[in-house]
Amino acid sequence: MKQVLAEHENDPNFHHTTIQNIKAFLANEDMMRNPDRYEQAVDRIKLEAALITTNSPYAEVRANVDNHDDPSVPVSTIRAWTLGCLFSVLLSFVNQLFSIRQPYIRFDTNIAQLLSYPLGKCWERWLPSYEMTIPFTKGAKVNLNPGPFNKKEHMLIAIMANTSKSLPYTNFMIWTQVLPQYFNQQYARSTGYIFLNAFATNFIGYGLAGIMRNVLVRPSYCIWPTVFSTIALNAALHPSSESERCVRGPMGTTWSMSRYRFFLYTFSAMFVYFWFPNYLFQALSYFSWMTWIAPDNLKLNILTGMQNGLGLFNPLPTFDWNVITYVIDPLFQMMPSFTTFNAVAGMFLTGLIVPFVWFTNTWNTGFLPIISNHVHDHFGKIYNVSNTLDSRGMFDRDKYAQYSRPYLSATRALSYGWNFAIYTAIMTRVVLYHRPQMVMGFRSFFKNLRFRRKTTTDHEAKEEQYSDVHSRLMSMYSESESRLHLVHPKPSLTDRVVPEWWFFIILAISVVMGILGIVLWPTYTSPAVVLYGILLCLIFIVPIGVTASMTGLEITLNVLAEFIGGVIVEGNALAMNFFKSYGHVTTKAPCPELEADHHRQLPPRVTFMGQMLATLISTIVCTGVFKFQIDIKDVCTPKASMRFFCPGPNTFMTASVLWGTIGPVKVFGKDGYYKWLLMGFPIGCILVTLVWMLQRRWPDSRMLRQVNVVVAIAGSLSWAPYSFSYAWPAVPFAWFSWIYVRGRHLDFWSKYNYVLSASLSAGVAISAIVMLFTVQWAGIAVNWWGNTQPYKGCEGSPCLLYYLAEGEHF
Incomplete structure (x- = not known):
């Protein structure tokens, strides 16, 4: 104890x-x-x-994850690999295509898991049991139908889908290069350039993930909530007779419906319903009903507007599930009072500060839209970065002096302040709260290195290393000396752990590919930025990983990498973007997939190969879709069809101008216009320390124990281009699901909650795809009040506090 x-x-x-x-x-x-x-x-x-x-110390884990394992269950089957590759293609295609849409529509892992289930069962029923010889092997055979479709095969498919849904981070950088309204560097259209940089950033995180498994995956407190719904859904689709029993529901009802039938009903309902907010009645999506009373009323729009206002005091801002779940899906977070409520509270408190900044015209924000992720000039227009560049795309001081310094909207400026705060906050929290976990994790890591050098089995050492039941089950896979085959229908204890040097090889190959992506084109960038990014990650991977493993929220290094990179390569936006990309993606290690493997007891090397194959597929597919996207008419402009407004690339371009072209010294330095935002660094440390002291003073306070400053700050970063109306709707759903239903009807909640989350998301995604390739692609519009009212007045065109005459500047 x-x-x-x-x-x-x-x-x-x-x-x-x-x-x-x-x-x-x-x-x-x-x-x-x-x-x-x-x-x-x-x-x-x-x-x-x-x-x-x-068993697991967490009730939610115990309810969905077995504390026993049967290693003889087939995993690496031709069925699992075929379906895994199929859904890797599907998820990477859909997510890349809709990545520039506002709001973003995404195919999640659970969608792939649910759709692959009937395919796997059909394969089990209809394909013959026929043995085939694998080419180029010494007579190795594989069975076309290895028997019943099992949960381990299904989890391998889900892991491959989860891996492939992550898009190449360098796509943001290439958007800023190729578009004429940005840097207009047409060599970036090259397929080789896109592929090499996508490959490097997609694979580079695996190296660090492998060596940090003992710190970020195996400890029992590293639950990784974002992957837990995938594990729970896997358990729901492959239930025992006990899990499919009748359960008592709300209002005294009894529910005997299977989870899969429940999924089909709710999926179908959402598929039909999403046609209304997304196409037929768009006012349901942007339900700024308070602004409809007086569309041109400035103050009313600023406080309640959803698109160009803060959306602070609109209790019913949307009836669109895609908007409700944009910031946080309220149904599958591990602890909503710990994630949803903290994040939304942080965003709301920041929203109360924004009006004071804007109405007092601090930093000349009154001349700009209150909520915008663009950089502006002193004419109030979008910053034309080409007016500050020479022929090589480098910063020209004389042109800059003749043009304008950059200006940020009120929400964007405060977001940068909170970005500074979150890095000191997360380091301070790790020191104050998680010292024991860090000591145990690193001690286990070094013991593991010594243990692996032994030639004899030391049962006592192994037991000391693997204290968690799931780690003890996974340790069975380290006892074999046999070679792992790519496909074998009846595996036994023949699968060994993945050695660390495999991950280092992936890291080395990624570094080489990244360097080639820099030196083979006129990027004017030193290839050393790849190594700088990795070094930055080594400092932060443990505190960021521990936070993500316990809260489900990822804290990225993009702003810190921008700050450091902008100082090192001041004036070269592209070099800064490379530094930022490698500093960012190396901390996004694939630990959630390793955690799913850990809880479902998949052979480690099979999981490793699945991740590698899915990542390669995703890289190829995303490169092809990106080549298509950059030629869409008016893409990344307000005139773009199908809401392809590119919120992500716009934010990335804003950072490129501030941190790369102009540089952090001019913007945040001693004489910089936004130097006071650097106070975020000490503020982050102070806030965490203050809450820690209060928790020490009242250690039995349940409310104080749930307060997490890092999560609250992370919620504040959601501002611009999204308003509070994108975050608030998650709160009542989280309360109803996790507190009301779960507190009164735990069996009912356990049986249907995760399935409902997955089915609604699947209905949105598939409905959106059908609409895209039918009515929207054909340009068929429905013009009536329900589709035009959300874009009238200040919601259609942002209202300003002060206006400038033609040619006038502030």
Whole structure:
């Protein structure tokens, strides 16, 4: 219990009552001397100890993940590889195509898992049991139909889909290069240039993920909430007879419907319904009903508008599930009071500061839209970066002096301040809250290195290394000496762990590809930026990884990398973007997929090969789709069809101008216009320390235990181009699902909650694809009040506090 308390005392996902019981048990010396007097309390502690030792310490994990394993279940089958490749192509295609849409429509892992289920069952039923010889092998055979479609095959498909849904980060950089309204560097259209940089940034994170497995995957507190719904859905689709029993629901109802039938019904309903907010009745999506009363009223729009206002005081801003789930999906977060509520509260508090900045015209923000992710000049127009560049695309000081310094909207400026704050906040939180976890993780890492050098089996050392039940189950895969085949229908204990040097080889190949992507074209960039980015990641991967593993929120290094890169290569936006890209993607290690493998006990080398293959497929598909996207008419402009407004590339371009072309010294330095935003660095540290002190003062406070400054700051970063109306709708759904239903009908919630989240997202994505390639692609528009009202007045064109006459500047 002392070890449990040391590891989980500051873990907000660990049940608060259990922590209190453990503390009371350890503090009661009389209980230790006379356990018979406290029989009930001792029995309760024994039960907790048994659960933690033989299973996961988290009730949600215990409900969906088995604490036993059958290594003989086939995983690496021709069925799993075929379906995995199919959905890798599908997810990378759809997500790349819609990546420039506002709001973004995405195919999630659960969609692939749900759609692959009937395909796997059809394969099981209709294909013959026929053995084929694998070409170029010594007679190795594979069975076309390896038997029943099982949960391990299905999880391998889900892992490949989850890997392929992540898009190449360098696509943002290439958008800024190829478009004429940006840098207009046409060599960036080259397929080789796009592919090499996409390959490097897609694969480079695997190297660090491999060597950090003992710190970021194997400890029991690293639950990675974002992958938990995938594991739960896998359990739902491959249930035991116990999990499909009838359950009591709200209002005394009894539910016997299977989870898959429930998915089909809710998926069909959302498929039909999404036609209304997305096409037939768009006012349901942008439901700024308060601004319809007076569309040109400045203050009303600023406070309640959804598109060009802050959306702070509109209680019903949308009826569009795609908007509701944009910031956080309220149905599958591990602890909504810990994620959804903290993030939305942080965004709301920042939203209260924004009007004071704008109405006081601080930083001349009154001449600009209150919510915008663009950089502006002193004419109030979009910053024309070409007016500050020479013929090589480098910064020209004379041209800059004749043109204008850059100006940010109120929301964008404050977002940069919070970006500075989050880096000191996350480092401070790791030091104050997670020292025991860090010590145990690194101690396990170094012990693992010594253990792997031994030639004999040391059972005691292994038991010390793998204290979690799932780690003990995975340790079975390290005991074999046989070679792993790519496809074998009846695997036994023949799959060994993935050695660290495999990950280092992937890292080395990625670095080489990244360097080639820089030196073979006129980028005017040193290839050393690849190594600088990796060095930056080495400093932050542990605190960022621990935060993501416990909260489900990823903190990226993009702004810090921009700051450092902009100082090193001042005046060269492209070089800064390369530095930023490699500093950013190396921290986005594929640990969630490794956690899914960890909980479902997949052979590690099979998982590794699945990740590699899916990443390669994604790289190729995304390169092809990107080549198509850059030729779409009016893409990344307000005139673009199908809402291809490019919020991501616009934000990336803003950063390119500020941090690369002009440089952080001119913007945030001693004489910079936004130098006071650097106060974010000490503020992040102070806020975390203050909350930590309050929690130390009142250690039994349930409310204080759920406060997480890092998550709240992360919520504040959602401003520009999105308003609070994109975040607030998640709160009532999170409360209803996680607090009301889960608190009163746990069995009902466990059976249907994750399936509902996946089915609604699948309905949105597939409905949007059908609309895109039918009515929208054909240019068929429905013109009536329900589709025109959301774009009238200040919601259609942003209203300003102050206006400039033609040729006038501030």
